[in-house]
Amino acid sequence: MDLVKIELSEKEMPTRWYNVLSDMRVPMSPPLHPGTLQPLGPADLAPLFPMALIMQEVSQDRYIDIPEELQQIYRMWRPSPLFRAHRLEKALDTPAKIYYKYEGGSPAGSHKLNTAVAQAFYNKQEGITKLTTETGAGQWGSALALGCQFFGIELKVYMVKVSYHQKPYRRILMETWGAQVTASPSQDTNAGRQVLAQNPENPGSLGTAISEAVEDAATHDDTHYSLGSVLNHVLLHQTVIGQEAKLQMEKAGDYPDIIVGCIGGGSNFAGLLMPFIPDKVKGKNVRIVCAEPEACPSLTKGLYRYDFGDTIGLTPLLKMYTLGHTFTPPRIHAGGLRYHGMAPIICHLYDQKLIEATAVHQNATFEAAVSFARSEGIVPAPEPAHALRVAMDEALKCRESGEKKTILVGLSGHGHFDLGAYDEYLSGNLPDYSYPRELVEEALTHVPQVPEK
Numbered sequence: 001m002d003l004v005k006i007e008l009s010e011k012e013m014p015t016r017w018y019n020v021l022s023d024m025r026v027p028m029s030p031p032l033h034p035g036t037l038q039p040l041g042p043a044d045l046a047p048l049f050p051m052a053l054i055m056q057e058v059s060q061d062r063y064i065d066i067p068e069e070l071q072q073i074y075r076m077w078r079p080s081p082l083f084r085a086h087r088l089e090k091a092l093d094t095p096a097k098i099y100y101k102y103e104g105g106s107p108a109g110s111h112k113l114n115t116a117v118a119q120a121f122y123n124k125q126e127g128i129t130k131l132t133t134e135t136g137a138g139q140w141g142s143a144l145a146l147g148c149q150f151f152g153i154e155l156k157v158y159m160v161k162v163s164y165h166q167k168p169y170r171r172i173l174m175e176t177w178g179a180q181v182t183a184s185p186s187q188d189t190n191a192g193r194q195v196l197a198q199n200p201e202n203p204g205s206l207g208t209a210i211s212e213a214v215e216d217a218a219t220h221d222d223t224h225y226s227l228g229s230v231l232n233h234v235l236l237h238q239t240v241i242g243q244e245a246k247l248q249m250e251k252a253g254d255y256p257d258i259i260v261g262c263i264g265g266g267s268n269f270a271g272l273l274m275p276f277i278p279d280k281v282k283g284k285n286v287r288i289v290c291a292e293p294e295a296c297p298s299l300t301k302g303l304y305r306y307d308f309g310d311t312i313g314l315t316p317l318l319k320m321y322t323l324g325h326t327f328t329p330p331r332i333h334a335g336g337l338r339y340h341g342m343a344p345i346i347c348h349l350y351d352q353k354l355i356e357a358t359a360v361h362q363n364a365t366f367e368a369a370v371s372f373a374r375s376e377g378i379v380p381a382p383e384p385a386h387a388l389r390v391a392m393d394e395a396l397k398c399r400e401s402g403e404k405k406t407i408l409v410g411l412s413g414h415g416h417f418d419l420g421a422y423d424e425y426l427s428g429n430l431p432d433y434s435y436p437r438e439l440v441e442e443a444l445t446h447v448p449q450v451p452e453k
């Protein structure tokens with residue numbers, strides 16, 4: 001019998017997060033204080049984050065225990081299933097084996113809940129009563145709304161204005177779980193007012209929404225800030241995905257030749273790929289490929305530089321592949337992939353040539369999403385549809401070469417709130433857009449120069 005779902009029991013769920021920093025041969029460049037340009041210390045982050053998360057951010061320990069109370073919550077949707085895409089393989093007429101790790105079965109519909117509940121838990125432990133955050137497509141905001149609801153914490157979400165209007169149902173979901181949602185740029189913060197003064201029609205960006213959420217938290221004593229991607233501790237929480245996937249592949253008697261995932265800030269893919277890095281470092285022949293949009297090509301066209309995480313320049317400087325923090329993304333439908341930078345861990349792995357990157361257009365992405373939906377049933381979110389495009393292209397190459405490669409792809413969420421985007425694709429109204437390299441060079445002239453050591 002050919003297995004379709006490779007499942008783990010609750011007892012097999014990981015009880016520790018895996019910290020890839022412990023296996024890095026070359027250390028990462030530290031985040032810098034934007035004023036002094038010196039490495040940040042834990043105290044610099046204390047106005048925004050609870051100390052437990054700050055210690056995870058800088059930890060070099062190989063494993064960090066998942067508290068029992070959190071494991072109990074994780075068990076509501078974890079372990080998540082690994083599927084073998086038999087029907088898709090048949091539709092593509094490929095000898096390749098395609099597996100997908102599906103995170104869309106969480107109540108919030110994506111991987112984001114894995115870190116949302118962890119962040120709410122540690123903030124609650126430190127006595128915090130209110131969090132602020134930003135959200136693009138609304139996936140992260142809705143996950144954190146539920147995380148905060150579980151732990152009795154208030155939440156204010158700054159939602160990128162274009163998504164606020166394109167995706168009213170995500171806003172309603174956040175409100176259903178008790179969050180207050182504001183379209184960003186807003187009049188509620190200095191950062192928002194500054195952006196609106198320059199252009200009242202500004203559609204918003206994740207960078208601006210981060211500026212607003214950070215300012216709000218930094219100016220209120222009872223309030224902390226929470227980020228859904230990019231930072232080390234967020235990626236750490238997502239490693240439950242890859243640890244499970246590794247065990248599931250083992251149960252299937254298989255090991256991936258290629259691992260593919262989409263990257264917005266880097267968290268879902270890092271969570272999937274990082275547990276495979278020790279094997280790769282030891283010489284295992286596995287290709288790890290990041291999929292990003294042509295319209296927001298942080299790795300494939302960005303420059304590896306220190307840059308701000310937000311638009312206004314309130315956050316620490318992070319060494320990352322960046323399109324420049326003033327980048328206002330084109331209105332593509334993968335709202336979660338429109339961030340100007342990338343997780344420093346992903347950037348470091350890319351710089352060390354442990355992972356590769358490729359950029360795809362949104363029409364090709366939706367074409368893959370629709371054929372996936374028609375064969376496997378699940379309607380993917382536009383973000384992981386980028387990964388499906390790349391995985392399906394690899395499977396099609398196998399059709400040409402006759403190779404029986406094993407492909408593992410991260411399916412980070414479902415697209416039930418993205419049907420407007422599907423509608424535009426199906427009616428032929430979706431534009432393709434390549435972000436020009438010249439604009440990156442121009443944007444980065446405004447970034448503080450940090451002397452290379």
Ligand SMILES: Cc1ncc(COP(=O)(O)O)c(C=O)c1O
Nearest residue numbers: 139229264265266267268336413
């Ligand atoms: C379903 C889904 N996948 C992927 C992403 C991209 O974020 P990250 O790269 O942090 O996983 C998002 C962001 O909102 C998302 O909602």
